[in-house]
Amino acid sequence: MTRRRMIYEGKAKILYEGPEPGTIIQYFKDDATAFNAQKKGTINGKGVINNRISEHVFTLLGNIGIPTHFIKRLNMREQLVRQVEIVPIEVVVRNVAAGSLSKRYGIEEGTPLQRTILEYYYKDDALGDPLITEEHIVCFGWAGQDELHDIADMAIRVNDFMSGMFAAVGIRLVDFKLEFGRVWENDFARIILADEISPDGCRLWDMATNEKLDKDRFRRDLGGEVEAYQEVARRFGLLPETEGATVLDMQSHRGKLDS
Ligand code: UDP
16 A cells, blocks of 8 residues: 555544545545444455445435535545545434434334434544534534534435435435535535445345344344445445355455455
8 A cells, every 4th residue: 555644543444645635535444333432343345345335325416416525436445535624513314213312212113203303413432422402513613503504404315315215225224324524615614425324324224124234233243244234235236246256255355355
Protein backbone atom coordinates (compact mmCIF):
# COMPACT_ATOMS: atom_id res chain seq x y z
CA MET A 1 0.00 0.00 0.00
CA THR A 2 1.30 3.46 -0.82
CA ARG A 3 2.37 5.63 2.07
CA ARG A 4 -0.03 8.47 2.74
CA ARG A 5 -1.31 10.46 5.61
CA MET A 6 -3.86 8.78 7.82
CA ILE A 7 -6.42 11.24 9.10
CA TYR A 8 -8.47 9.06 11.37
CA GLU A 9 -8.96 5.43 12.29
CA GLY A 10 -12.50 4.49 13.25
CA LYS A 11 -14.04 1.19 14.26
CA ALA A 12 -14.76 -0.06 10.74
CA LYS A 13 -12.92 2.40 8.48
CA ILE A 14 -9.66 4.28 8.12
CA LEU A 15 -9.63 7.71 6.51
CA TYR A 16 -6.62 8.86 4.50
CA GLU A 17 -5.83 12.15 2.89
CA GLY A 18 -7.12 12.10 -0.70
CA PRO A 19 -5.20 12.93 -3.88
CA GLU A 20 -6.66 16.44 -4.10
CA PRO A 21 -7.56 19.00 -1.46
CA GLY A 22 -11.09 18.45 -0.21
CA THR A 23 -11.00 14.70 -0.87
CA ILE A 24 -10.61 11.75 1.48
CA ILE A 25 -10.03 8.05 0.91
CA GLN A 26 -12.25 5.74 2.97
CA TYR A 27 -10.65 2.34 3.59
CA PHE A 28 -13.12 -0.36 4.70
CA LYS A 29 -11.76 -2.75 7.35
CA ASP A 30 -13.03 -6.19 8.32
CA ASP A 31 -13.18 -5.15 11.99
CA ALA A 32 -16.56 -5.30 13.64
CA THR A 33 -17.57 -3.77 16.95
CA ALA A 34 -20.79 -3.70 18.90
CA PHE A 35 -22.14 -2.29 22.16
CA ASN A 36 -19.95 0.80 22.02
CA ALA A 37 -16.89 -1.32 21.10
CA GLN A 38 -17.19 -3.59 24.16
CA LYS A 39 -17.50 -6.50 21.72
CA LYS A 40 -14.84 -6.74 19.03
CA GLY A 41 -14.17 -9.16 16.19
CA THR A 42 -13.58 -9.45 12.49
CA ILE A 43 -15.89 -10.50 9.70
CA ASN A 44 -13.74 -11.82 6.84
CA GLY A 45 -14.26 -9.85 3.66
CA LYS A 46 -16.76 -7.45 5.26
CA GLY A 47 -14.79 -4.40 4.18
CA VAL A 48 -14.81 -5.49 0.56
CA ILE A 49 -18.56 -6.12 0.59
CA ASN A 50 -19.45 -2.93 2.47
CA ASN A 51 -17.35 -0.88 0.05
CA ARG A 52 -19.38 -2.34 -2.85
CA ILE A 53 -22.77 -2.09 -1.17
CA SER A 54 -22.15 1.47 -0.03
CA GLU A 55 -20.96 2.45 -3.52
CA HIS A 56 -24.13 0.95 -4.97
CA VAL A 57 -26.50 2.67 -2.55
CA PHE A 58 -24.78 6.07 -2.66
CA THR A 59 -24.69 5.99 -6.46
CA LEU A 60 -28.43 5.30 -6.65
CA LEU A 61 -29.19 7.96 -4.03
CA GLY A 62 -27.07 10.41 -6.04
CA ASN A 63 -29.11 9.51 -9.12
CA ILE A 64 -32.35 10.60 -7.41
CA GLY A 65 -30.79 13.89 -6.36
CA ILE A 66 -29.62 13.26 -2.81
CA PRO A 67 -26.31 15.10 -2.36
CA THR A 68 -23.67 12.69 -1.05
CA HIS A 69 -19.95 12.71 -0.34
CA PHE A 70 -19.32 9.70 -2.64
CA ILE A 71 -17.08 10.36 -5.65
CA LYS A 72 -15.95 6.92 -6.84
CA ARG A 73 -14.76 3.52 -5.72
CA LEU A 74 -11.00 3.19 -6.13
CA ASN A 75 -10.42 -0.52 -5.49
CA MET A 76 -11.72 -3.46 -3.45
CA ARG A 77 -11.49 -1.70 -0.10
CA GLU A 78 -11.28 2.00 -0.86
CA GLN A 79 -13.47 4.79 -2.12
CA LEU A 80 -12.81 8.43 -2.83
CA VAL A 81 -15.19 10.81 -1.07
CA ARG A 82 -15.54 14.52 -0.48
CA GLN A 83 -14.11 15.81 2.75
CA VAL A 84 -16.86 17.08 5.01
CA GLU A 85 -17.14 18.65 8.40
CA ILE A 86 -18.98 15.84 10.10
CA VAL A 87 -22.19 16.73 11.96
CA PRO A 88 -21.73 14.92 15.30
CA ILE A 89 -25.10 13.22 15.14
CA GLU A 90 -26.22 9.72 14.22
CA VAL A 91 -29.62 9.81 12.57
CA VAL A 92 -31.54 6.57 13.05
CA VAL A 93 -34.56 5.89 10.84
CA ARG A 94 -36.98 3.17 11.96
CA ASN A 95 -39.76 1.38 10.13
CA VAL A 96 -40.10 -1.68 12.38
CA ALA A 97 -39.41 -1.94 16.13
CA ALA A 98 -36.05 -3.53 16.95
CA GLY A 99 -32.88 -3.10 18.98
CA SER A 100 -32.66 -0.22 21.41
CA LEU A 101 -36.16 1.03 20.57
CA SER A 102 -37.72 -2.30 21.54
CA LYS A 103 -35.66 -2.41 24.72
CA ARG A 104 -36.21 1.21 25.77
CA TYR A 105 -39.98 1.31 25.21
CA GLY A 106 -40.89 -2.37 25.62
CA ILE A 107 -42.15 -2.80 22.05
CA GLU A 108 -41.77 -6.32 20.72
CA GLU A 109 -39.14 -6.70 18.00
CA GLY A 110 -40.73 -6.98 14.60
CA THR A 111 -43.73 -4.76 15.38
CA PRO A 112 -44.33 -2.56 12.32
CA LEU A 113 -44.37 1.14 13.27
CA GLN A 114 -47.47 3.19 12.45
CA ARG A 115 -45.20 5.90 11.13
CA THR A 116 -41.50 6.16 10.45
CA ILE A 117 -39.55 7.31 13.48
CA LEU A 118 -36.47 9.52 13.27
CA GLU A 119 -34.11 9.50 16.22
CA TYR A 120 -30.94 11.44 16.89
CA TYR A 121 -27.95 10.28 18.90
CA TYR A 122 -24.98 12.42 19.91
CA LYS A 123 -21.78 10.90 18.51
CA ASP A 124 -19.61 10.60 21.59
CA ASP A 125 -18.12 7.25 22.56
CA ALA A 126 -17.25 8.41 26.08
CA LEU A 127 -20.92 9.25 26.68
CA GLY A 128 -22.12 6.08 24.92
CA ASP A 129 -23.84 7.98 22.05
CA PRO A 130 -26.83 9.26 24.06
CA LEU A 131 -30.29 9.69 22.52
CA ILE A 132 -30.95 13.41 22.03
CA THR A 133 -33.71 15.67 20.78
CA GLU A 134 -33.72 18.45 18.20
CA GLU A 135 -33.66 20.90 21.10
CA HIS A 136 -30.27 19.60 22.23
CA ILE A 137 -28.89 19.67 18.70
CA VAL A 138 -29.79 23.30 18.14
CA CYS A 139 -29.07 24.46 21.70
CA PHE A 140 -25.58 22.95 21.75
CA GLY A 141 -24.85 24.08 18.19
CA TRP A 142 -24.28 20.60 16.72
CA ALA A 143 -26.42 21.67 13.75
CA GLY A 144 -28.54 24.72 12.97
CA GLN A 145 -32.33 24.61 12.71
CA ASP A 146 -32.21 24.87 8.90
CA GLU A 147 -29.56 22.18 8.70
CA LEU A 148 -31.68 19.94 10.88
CA HIS A 149 -34.62 20.39 8.52
CA ASP A 150 -32.42 19.40 5.57
CA ILE A 151 -31.14 16.38 7.49
CA ALA A 152 -34.64 15.19 8.41
CA ASP A 153 -35.96 15.72 4.85
CA MET A 154 -33.04 13.79 3.37
CA ALA A 155 -33.33 10.98 5.92
CA ILE A 156 -37.00 10.48 4.97
CA ARG A 157 -36.20 10.52 1.24
CA VAL A 158 -33.36 8.05 1.77
CA ASN A 159 -35.71 5.82 3.75
CA ASP A 160 -38.42 5.90 1.07
CA PHE A 161 -35.95 5.08 -1.65
CA MET A 162 -34.06 2.43 0.27
CA SER A 163 -37.20 0.71 1.56
CA GLY A 164 -38.28 0.17 -2.05
CA MET A 165 -34.83 -0.80 -3.19
CA PHE A 166 -34.48 -3.47 -0.50
CA ALA A 167 -38.09 -4.66 -0.89
CA ALA A 168 -37.36 -5.26 -4.57
CA VAL A 169 -34.78 -7.87 -3.56
CA GLY A 170 -36.92 -9.41 -0.81
CA ILE A 171 -35.40 -7.56 2.14
CA ARG A 172 -37.26 -5.58 4.82
CA LEU A 173 -35.47 -2.37 5.81
CA VAL A 174 -36.17 -2.43 9.55
CA ASP A 175 -33.97 0.49 10.59
CA PHE A 176 -30.70 2.16 9.71
CA LYS A 177 -28.26 4.85 10.71
CA LEU A 178 -27.15 7.82 8.62
CA GLU A 179 -24.46 10.43 9.09
CA PHE A 180 -24.29 13.83 7.48
CA GLY A 181 -21.54 16.35 6.83
CA ARG A 182 -21.16 19.99 5.94
CA VAL A 183 -19.37 21.22 2.84
CA TRP A 184 -18.45 24.86 2.45
CA GLU A 185 -19.05 26.69 -0.81
CA ASN A 186 -17.74 30.23 -0.41
CA ASP A 187 -19.44 31.39 2.78
CA PHE A 188 -22.30 28.93 2.60
CA ALA A 189 -22.47 25.52 4.20
CA ARG A 190 -24.48 22.72 2.61
CA ILE A 191 -25.51 19.42 4.20
CA ILE A 192 -24.64 16.23 2.32
CA LEU A 193 -24.97 12.54 3.13
CA ALA A 194 -21.68 11.06 4.37
CA ASP A 195 -20.16 7.93 5.97
CA GLU A 196 -21.45 4.61 4.54
CA ILE A 197 -24.64 2.62 4.07
CA SER A 198 -24.08 -1.09 4.57
CA PRO A 199 -25.32 -4.04 6.65
CA ASP A 200 -23.10 -2.66 9.46
CA GLY A 201 -25.52 0.19 10.03
CA CYS A 202 -28.83 -1.25 8.85
CA ARG A 203 -31.21 -3.93 10.09
CA LEU A 204 -32.12 -6.04 7.09
CA TRP A 205 -34.53 -8.95 7.42
CA ASP A 206 -35.31 -11.44 4.71
CA MET A 207 -38.98 -10.85 3.85
CA ALA A 208 -39.75 -14.54 3.39
CA THR A 209 -37.93 -16.03 6.40
CA ASN A 210 -37.23 -13.04 8.69
CA GLU A 211 -33.61 -14.14 8.71
CA LYS A 212 -31.27 -11.34 9.76
CA LEU A 213 -28.89 -10.19 7.02
CA ASP A 214 -26.95 -7.59 9.00
CA LYS A 215 -24.63 -6.89 11.92
CA ASP A 216 -27.10 -8.32 14.44
CA ARG A 217 -25.66 -11.72 13.43
CA PHE A 218 -22.41 -10.53 15.01
CA ARG A 219 -23.96 -8.58 17.90
CA ARG A 220 -26.11 -11.57 18.92
CA ASP A 221 -23.60 -14.35 18.16
CA LEU A 222 -25.85 -15.89 15.51
CA GLY A 223 -22.96 -16.87 13.20
CA GLY A 224 -23.03 -16.69 9.40
CA GLU A 225 -22.06 -13.02 9.27
CA VAL A 226 -19.97 -13.33 6.11
CA GLU A 227 -22.71 -15.25 4.31
CA ALA A 228 -25.35 -12.70 5.34
CA TYR A 229 -23.35 -9.73 4.05
CA GLN A 230 -22.57 -11.64 0.84
CA GLU A 231 -26.24 -12.44 0.40
CA VAL A 232 -27.18 -8.75 0.48
CA ALA A 233 -24.48 -7.97 -2.11
CA ARG A 234 -25.54 -10.94 -4.23
CA ARG A 235 -29.19 -9.83 -4.32
CA PHE A 236 -28.11 -6.47 -5.69
CA GLY A 237 -26.10 -8.25 -8.37
CA LEU A 238 -22.82 -7.08 -6.89
CA LEU A 239 -21.39 -10.58 -6.45
CA PRO A 240 -22.15 -12.62 -9.55
CA GLU A 241 -22.33 -16.30 -8.76
CA THR A 242 -19.96 -18.62 -10.58
CA GLU A 243 -20.61 -22.33 -10.26
CA GLY A 244 -21.64 -22.42 -6.63
CA ALA A 245 -18.92 -20.15 -5.30
CA THR A 246 -19.19 -16.40 -5.29
CA VAL A 247 -16.53 -14.38 -7.00
CA LEU A 248 -15.58 -13.02 -3.60
CA ASP A 249 -14.91 -16.53 -2.23
CA MET A 250 -12.68 -17.31 -5.14
CA GLN A 251 -10.76 -14.08 -4.85
CA SER A 252 -10.21 -14.51 -1.15
CA HIS A 253 -8.95 -18.07 -1.71
CA ARG A 254 -6.40 -16.70 -4.13
CA GLY A 255 -5.43 -14.11 -1.55
CA LYS A 256 -6.30 -11.25 -3.85
CA LEU A 257 -8.85 -9.62 -1.60
CA ASP A 258 -7.00 -6.30 -1.42
CA SER A 259 -5.73 -6.06 -4.97
N1 UDP B 1 -26.60 1.85 14.46
C1 UDP B 1 -25.33 2.08 13.96
N2 UDP B 1 -24.37 2.57 14.78
C2 UDP B 1 -24.59 2.84 16.09
C3 UDP B 1 -25.88 2.58 16.60
C4 UDP B 1 -26.85 2.09 15.76
O1 UDP B 1 -25.09 1.86 12.78
O2 UDP B 1 -23.66 3.30 16.79
C5 UDP B 1 -27.65 1.32 13.58
C6 UDP B 1 -27.95 -0.14 13.88
O3 UDP B 1 -27.22 -0.98 13.02
C7 UDP B 1 -29.42 -0.24 13.60
C8 UDP B 1 -29.96 1.17 13.87
O4 UDP B 1 -28.83 2.02 13.83
O5 UDP B 1 -29.64 -0.53 12.24
C9 UDP B 1 -30.67 1.28 15.18
O6 UDP B 1 -29.84 0.80 16.21
P1 UDP B 1 -30.35 0.72 17.71
O7 UDP B 1 -30.59 2.11 18.23
O8 UDP B 1 -31.49 -0.22 17.79
O9 UDP B 1 -29.11 0.25 18.53
P2 UDP B 1 -28.52 -1.19 18.82
O10 UDP B 1 -29.63 -2.12 19.09
O11 UDP B 1 -27.75 -1.50 17.57
O12 UDP B 1 -27.62 -0.93 20.00
